[in-house]
Amino acid sequence: MADEAFNKRISFENSIEFAKKLDNEDPLKHFRKRFFIPQRNGKEQIYFLGNSLGLQSKNINEEIGKVLDQWARYGVEGFFMGEDPWMDYHDDLTKSLSKIVGALPSEITVMNQLTVNLHLMMISFYQPKGKRNKILCEAKAFPSDQYMFETHIRNYGSDPDEIIIEVKPRDGEHLIRTEDILTAIDKNKDELALVLFSGVNYYTGQVFDITAITKAAHDADAIAGFDLAHAAGNISLQLHDWGVDFACWCSYKYLNSGPGAVGGVYIHERFHNDKNIQRFAGWWGYDKETRFKMEKGFKPIPTAEGWQLSTPSLLLYATHKAALDIFEEAGCENLHAKRKLLNNYLWFILEEIVRSSSSKTPAWPVGRIEFITPRREEERGCQVSMLMHEQGREIFEELAKQGVMADWREPDVIRIAPVPLYNTFEEVWRFGNIIKTILN
Numbered sequence: 001m002a003d004e005a006f007n008k009r010i011s012f013e014n015s016i017e018f019a020k021k022l023d024n025e026d027p028l029k030h031f032r033k034r035f036f037i038p039q040r041n042g043k044e045q046i047y048f049l050g051n052s053l054g055l056q057s058k059n060i061n062e063e064i065g066k067v068l069d070q071w072a073r074y075g076v077e078g079f080f081m082g083e084d085p086w087m088d089y090h091d092d093l094t095k096s097l098s099k100i101v102g103a104l105p106s107e108i109t110v111m112n113q114l115t116v117n118l119h120l121m122m123i124s125f126y127q128p129k130g131k132r133n134k135i136l137c138e139a140k141a142f143p144s145d146q147y148m149f150e151t152h153i154r155n156y157g158s159d160p161d162e163i164i165i166e167v168k169p170r171d172g173e174h175l176i177r178t179e180d181i182l183t184a185i186d187k188n189k190d191e192l193a194l195v196l197f198s199g200v201n202y203y204t205g206q207v208f209d210i211t212a213i214t215k216a217a218h219d220a221d222a223i224a225g226f227d228l229a230h231a232a233g234n235i236s237l238q239l240h241d242w243g244v245d246f247a248c249w250c251s252y253k254y255l256n257s258g259p260g261a262v263g264g265v266y267i268h269e270r271f272h273n274d275k276n277i278q279r280f281a282g283w284w285g286y287d288k289e290t291r292f293k294m295e296k297g298f299k300p301i302p303t304a305e306g307w308q309l310s311t312p313s314l315l316l317y318a319t320h321k322a323a324l325d326i327f328e329e330a331g332c333e334n335l336h337a338k339r340k341l342l343n344n345y346l347w348f349i350l351e352e353i354v355r356s357s358s359s360k361t362p363a364w365p366v367g368r369i370e371f372i373t374p375r376r377e378e379e380r381g382c383q384v385s386m387l388m389h390e391q392g393r394e395i396f397e398e399l400a401k402q403g404v405m406a407d408w409r410e411p412d413v414i415r416i417a418p419v420p421l422y423n424t425f426e427e428v429w430r431f432g433n434i435i436k437t438i439l440n
Contacts, residue, residue, distance in 0.1 A: 010341070012348040019429035022345065028330055028338050028420060034058055035256075035422040038405060046404045046427045050419035051202075051230060051383050054256030057326055063318040071314075089317050090305070096324035099332050100255075101228070101247070102238035103266050106303040110320065111284075111312060113263045114229055115144045117248040120307060121265065122152050124279045125223045125246055126194045133158070134191040136184060136222075138176060139168035142202045145227055149196075165192075174372040174387070176201075178209045182216045189220035199231030199247075203409060205373040205383035205417075207235055211242045218243065229253065232264065233327070234381040234419075236336050239266050246271075254382070254419060256323040262316040267304040282309030330421065338420035339382055345425055346384060346418060347375065349432035353439070368439070372413070383417040385409075395438055402434050 012018070023029055035055040037044045047055060070078040070086070079086040094105040101108070111117065126135065135149065153160045167184045169176050185195060195217035200207050210226060217224035226247040231237060233254030239247055247266040251257040271277055281298040283291070285308040288301060300306030327335070350371065370387040374380045388395060392412045399406055399414075407415040418428055 012345055014349060014352045014429070014432070016426065016429055016433075019345075019425040022341070022425035026338065026425070028334055029424075031326065031330055032422045032424065034326060037422065040403065043403060046431055048404065048406050048416040048418050048423070048427075048431065050256075050423070051205075051234075051253055051415060051417035052407050053252055053259060054233075054254060054323070054419070055422055056258065057256055057322055059325065060258070060319050060322040063322040063325075064315055067314045067318045086314050089314065089321075090312070092321055093317065093324060096328045097264055100237070100324075100327060101232055101249075101264075101266055102236075102242075103240045104269060106272070107240060107266050107269055109265050109267070109304040109308055110262055110317070111265065111308050113260065114227070114248055114250040115148050117263050117265050118145065118148050118227065119152060120280055120309075121225060121246050121248060121267075122148070122194075124267075124271075124277050124307070125225060126152070127278065128156065128158070128163075128193050131191050132193050132221075133163060134165055134188055134193060135163055136165045136167065136188065136192055136195045136197075138197055138201065138208075139166040140203065141198060142227070142229065145196075145198075174204055175206050175374060176208075178212055181208070181213055185213070185216040185220050185222070189222075192217070192220050192222040194223045194225065195220075196225045196227070199226050199228040199237070200234060200381055200383070202230050203372075203385065203413065203415075205230075205380055205385050205415070207231070207374070207379050207381055210237075210239075210244065214242050214244050230383070231381070234339075234383075236332070240268065244268065251320055251323070255320075255327070256421070257320040258316075258323075260316075262313065262320055265304060265307060267307065269303075272302050272304065272306065279307060280309065284308040284311055326421065335420045340377060342418050342420055342423065342425065342428065343380065343382060343384070344377065346416075346428045346431075349428055350384070353432055353436045381417075382419050383415055386414045386416070388412045388414060395435075398438050399434065402438075404431055404434060 035057050038047055070082045074081045090110060093110045094108045097108050098105045149164055150160045153163050165184060165188055167176055167181050195213060197208055197213055199210060214224040223245045225245055228247050228249035232249035245268055249264050251264060252259055252261040285300055285306045287299040368390045372387045373384045396408045396414050409415055
């Protein structure tokens with residue numbers, strides 16, 4: 001259970017003493033020592049890039065070492081022998097992931113990478129029939145999603161411009177209104193085959209209303225799928241209870257499993273025994289009891305594992321397990337409690353800077369910086385996106401010089417994402433102090 005004293009409503013103060021007080025009261029404070037913090041000239045950097053690549057946990061070498069030792073001892077028999085036979089390794093991953101994304105362990109499979117998995121899910125869940133062939137998504141989704149849509153639709157011999165319906169922000173706005181998404185679904189309900197949205201927009205940090213979108217898609221007799229690249233390990237998810245049909249995510253951002261880490265897929269249990277569902281099949285998705293008989297005719301495992309293709313990389317499994325073990329130890333409820341408090345403190349600091357600087361620099365914040373991430377707590381996760389109207393690149397480079405590792409997104413956005421496992425309240429305060437100095 002989350003620490004109630006830590007979770008209570010706090011009257012924030014803009015001081016390093018108050019930030020240190022929050023850190024001292026943080027029940028998760030010891031987890032920072034479990035990660036390697038990037039350094040420059042012997043000084044720890046303020047790493048606010050968990051939304052791009054999570055930091056390496058110090059237990060990863062141990063988990064990789066176990067796999068290497070088992071390989072050395074048993075060779076191929078490592079799949080069946082040793083303390084942790086590789087044939088059962090997948091189960092250790094799905095148990096932890098089920099808590100992170102709110103699913104049954106049987107609804108999760110760990111395989112491939114994000115875009116590969118999205119293509120595989122399109123085979124199963126995008127089945128155009130007559131005029132019901134449209135796909136509804138967010139405008140300016142992450143480029144890999146856009147390219148996936150484009151090439152997949154062309155493979156059907158169709159024109160992406162005729163098939164894809166994009167929902168975008170209203171003129172003069174940066175965020176997509178939920179009512180506009182639901183209106184677009186209802187307006188196209190007779191032609192929709194699939195609604196595929198992000199859980200969190202990579203650019204603005206906006207959290208979409210997965211529950212409402214899923215219900216609207218189902219009311220339109222369409223499939224509801226989600227790209228959770230920026231949601232898994234970031235925000236609270238209950239995919240099974242929300243009735244989501246499928247979802248995919250990467251694990252190298254908030255899940256800290258390493259560059260190019262193995263991805264994850266959720267498929268609702270109602271599809272597991274559907275003999276009519278289309279899929280691209282592979283040996284590793286074949287029924288476990290008879291897999292080694294090598295018989296003709298694909299017989300899928302009756303869980304999400306039935307969508308697997310190839311023998312997995314146990315080394316990627318190991319880095320994933322190391323990261324997930326820390327999530328398991330910290331507890332999702334505790335992580336979300338700290339994430340909210342840490343993010344609220346970040347907003348408090350940023351808005352304090354606005355108030356203290358606007359009188360000195362009339363052109364700011366309107367003229368120089370605009371926050372395009374939602375302010376409402378339920379509509380954002382760790383990330384805050386700052387639209388830089390003037391000298392954005394110069395400000396970003398100065399932040400880097402002063403020890404802040406943030407993210408620059410063309411053409412003019414700085415993204416920061418303090419995360420609960422290894423970032424501190426003092427780092428948030430220091431960031432605020434640094435950017436205030438730069439701006440003034």
